Amino acid sequence: MTDSPGRTSPGSSPSDETDKATGPADEADKAGKADQEGLPAQWAQEQPPPGDWSASAQGPPRQRRGTRERARAQTDPGPGHGGAPGGVPGQPGQPGPQTGWQQAGRPQWGRPQAPQPGVIPLRPLQAGEIVEGAVRTMRIHWRAVLGISLTVAIGTQAVATVVDRLWDRGTPDLDPLGGATPETPQELVEAIGNGMGGIGVAWLLSLVGSITAAALLTVIVSRAVLGRPVTAREAWRSARPQLGRMAGLMVLVPMLLIGVFAVGIVWGLLVAAAGAERAGMSLTALGGLAAMVVATWLWIRYSLAAPALMLEKQGVAAAMRRSAKLVRGAWWRVFGIQLISILITALVGLMAQAVVLVFDVFVHGTGGQGQSVADATDWASLIEIGIAAVVSSALTLPVAAGMTALLYMDQRIRRESLDVELVRSAGEDK
Template structure:
């Protein structure tokens, strides 16, 4: 016999032979239920649950029975309507249910120190240029002005006495000797201009890579600091940025050479078809090489590696992520192209006015060359920082994904190294 009240209505005390469950009998309308000690002796059932586990029906209000789906959602951590106007049981720390807000990655500089999305890489590059615009635009502007000035002077002096190739092609008395001399002179001038531009590109890329690496840690760089850090690696940068174009040129030479030889042998139709197919194959192979070794520059600058070692390092980081790196690099090229075209619109208008005012459309005239050089300076000034920043951030992102570089960067940012 337990001392916990059951659910039977007040009435005569049941005997030991009565069943465990006795139907409730309605209380007469002219009587009131007995409470306290008077009712205690007539409320005991034969079988009762253990004491303390059940309460009387009047102790709590009736509650709605939850469905199986609601119980499953509650067990899996979903929020369910609860008392007090809230949702689900509140955690001790102030959160709702079992959910806790995700831990944000530290961001001492222009990017969060975690694997980056494509948009975050582009945004980080633009933010780097915006935050350190004096250093970024100062480096690119100085080198663009220097290299483009040399290229403009060389073009103006070199091509002044060189006959126009288009006019030679329209000439009916053109001899092979004249054609070869014109092509050789043109290639010589283009080669000098390309070499000067390559030197400027090497220096700009090296200095801007150093600047971006410090911007990741939230530190600013001056032009002098970037130069002192990049100067020991300039020889390696020169070798790298000469070797990569030569590799791509060799691929095109092989792809087009077979078709040209066949055409020279007399089978012009077959040679043209082979040259076309070889050109398409060379384009694919050249793009593959460009992306495979696109991270060699930051590897050489930031890890202080040699030319071949940096190329191997780039191939290792790009392996398995070729399409992602290709997409980001292509997006950066498209972005800089659009910005350069917008910036060159006023220059194009001025060039048209200059050419119309002089009464000649000579592309080697000094007015046309000067205006074209100004447009090239504007394009290079805007393109150099963005492309260098995107490449450096891609390199950092790949190392974070494969080598947990973010842990080392957090430590370096905290220690001030």
Template sequence: MNDSPGWASPGSAPSDEPDRGTEEQPTPAADADGPAAEQPSPPNWSKEQPPAGQWSSPGIPGQSGPAGGATRARAGSIPHQGGWYGQPAGGPPMWGAGWSPAPQAAKPGVIPLRPLGVGEILDGAASTMRAHWRTVLGISLIVAAVSQTLVTVVSGLWFQGTGRKAAPDGSSTPALRQAMRDMADTLAGSAVTSLIGLLATLVATGLLTMVTSRAVLGRSVTVAQAWQDARGQLLRLLGLLILYPLMIFAIAAAGLAPGIILMATGTPEAGLLLMVFGGLAATVVSVWLAVRYSLASPALMLEKQGVIASMRRSAKLVRGSWWRVLGIQLLSFVLVALVESIIQIPATLIAFVLDGQSLMDWANGTADSAGWTFLIAMGIGAVISSALTFPISAGVTALLYMDQRIRREALDLELARAAGLPGYGTDTTSAAAPGAPTDTSGDPTPGS
């Protein structure tokens, strides 16, 4: 049975029951040697019966009914949450003419409270930026500016004086040793800048997830409130973001190790072939695990869970929807890459012009090391692109998490109660599940 709730036709009978329409009942045949079988006596109906209900097709006034007279619409339709609109009072739902259109889902915030489509998830992330642009852009700009300033300073100091030119002829340092030293310096600098970027992603994801959770309920949030809601989980989120690269590295090492060992033992052809197949297998497993645990971050932030518990939660929500989650995450990645390229390509060209370097020299590997002007121009472009892409990636992931919970756990009902919509119970304290976390104002979070 599918874990997600399905869409059943209203009033349809179960598949193992016969049709309950009016059918002509066969009359028992009389026995050849005796009278006909005794029939059960009909119930004693009251002599004063109300007239049978009559229906008319909507929008066609004056239409004649079966009895030749003008028909009238039967009153008493039942408009209720979770029910079927246009159904007659006190009777089963009727198909055909006379049905009212299905009501639109409630939308207290940036998304309608129902299962979402791909476009609605992307639009919800963009709507969060538009509706709460001061908070969203404030968080993104602060995080991006601080992180890119650190990256620019580290890059300028770490790689200062290390050019891309090869060692001149007659140098006392062998070319291979110099190449290994330059590679080690590059890897060390990249590790430092990657750690800074990881911390920036950590803070931005945690804060923007809280902003998105409030935006779903139609409530505003300040930077201080988002920080207060998120700071208790940032260390756990750091552990989660560190565990991801370690897991991918371990899988890649396990896939490539047999080929490397075989090449070291003196059979390079077989070792290279084994490395190729091992690398492909490691890539497939890594992608599968990355999608499986892609919703762990919002689960950790909104449900206040630990690292391992949030990964298990993500695996449960993704189960049965792996391809759908992969497609949405890929679309989000392509959108983020497109925005980054639109900003970074002009920033790179401006950096080359201001620094006085040639693109051809840079492509041929004969250019000098990047100067401060080049690094500052590139850093400004990175700040602008990060300020726009942080909300997209964090918003899509948070809304995809909520969509999966709506499909599997009817989270839309809890969100409607938390938003105070009529008909769902306006008491916000009863909207959260027992033990669910609440924010500082006492409102339950969508992770309840």
């Protein structure tokens, strides 16, 4: 038997004693008189849909009818029902049987929505909701977010610009406009090795900046999920005790990935140095491809270590184990969301570089066919490129760090019911 909203559930009540004193014959007489009058005295003007409703403790008891009698009452018109099958007593002309509160003009009792005290609903998230939550965090807390991202972007890009200008690179040798093209595999290997140095430094600086920004932005995202305001100074105060461990993490993870690449390509380089240049080149390419697969797997495996370290106050090794545990069984989902983050970063970077290129062409004009590639590496051009990189980093670092932090929370919600703890914590703030 289903209880209707607002009515007393079946159980012991003061009317139980009256029920014992009243016989079945008296109840049948009362029910018959009530049906002849059309509207019993204990019924209200608005009635819920017909069905098996529990009796109120305040009114006189009604005789319980069997399943066959209830079916006959819903299909056969009764006295005062206006001939409408299944009509509500006392309301003539009602259309056929009604099945729910929505048909009776009542609000429908649907599935309850997840609470959302902050930027995301506290339930398992879709990929689009993770992106939306990161963007919403940047929009709501733009002062703290942009202050942190601009500081990190300017610092890392300034160092990258100096390194890019002063580094003895071999990459111009690979460009037909920049100098002599390598004629032997040995020269090509040397050019690639020289170019990998500058690329490696730039990549390492970018990774350091991303992890440093993630350390502070993770604190902001964790507060934004609960709807709490936070400033850059408060984020710094909360993240400062963990910065030493974060430094260890941002050294260990890149060194691990670099080590994988070194192991992958060192055999081909040794073979090429021994004199078998073509075989060494082929072996280097295959080793680099295998190393890229392994490094990608490790990167996703430990991609949630930074938020785990910051929010759970764990050490470097414990945070890496925590990330591996959260990613286990959901590697492809984490990889897809991280790939979306990379695509967003690349798209914003290309847009910023296009704006700088249009501005440079508008100011300096286009060069002739004899323009050297070295002209694009002078200080003026590098500063323009650096400004574009700072703008793109200031916009993409919060999105990337926010998506990683929200992905970490989403994995904990799916595996450990973190949403229950977050709802409780959000309720304590009110």
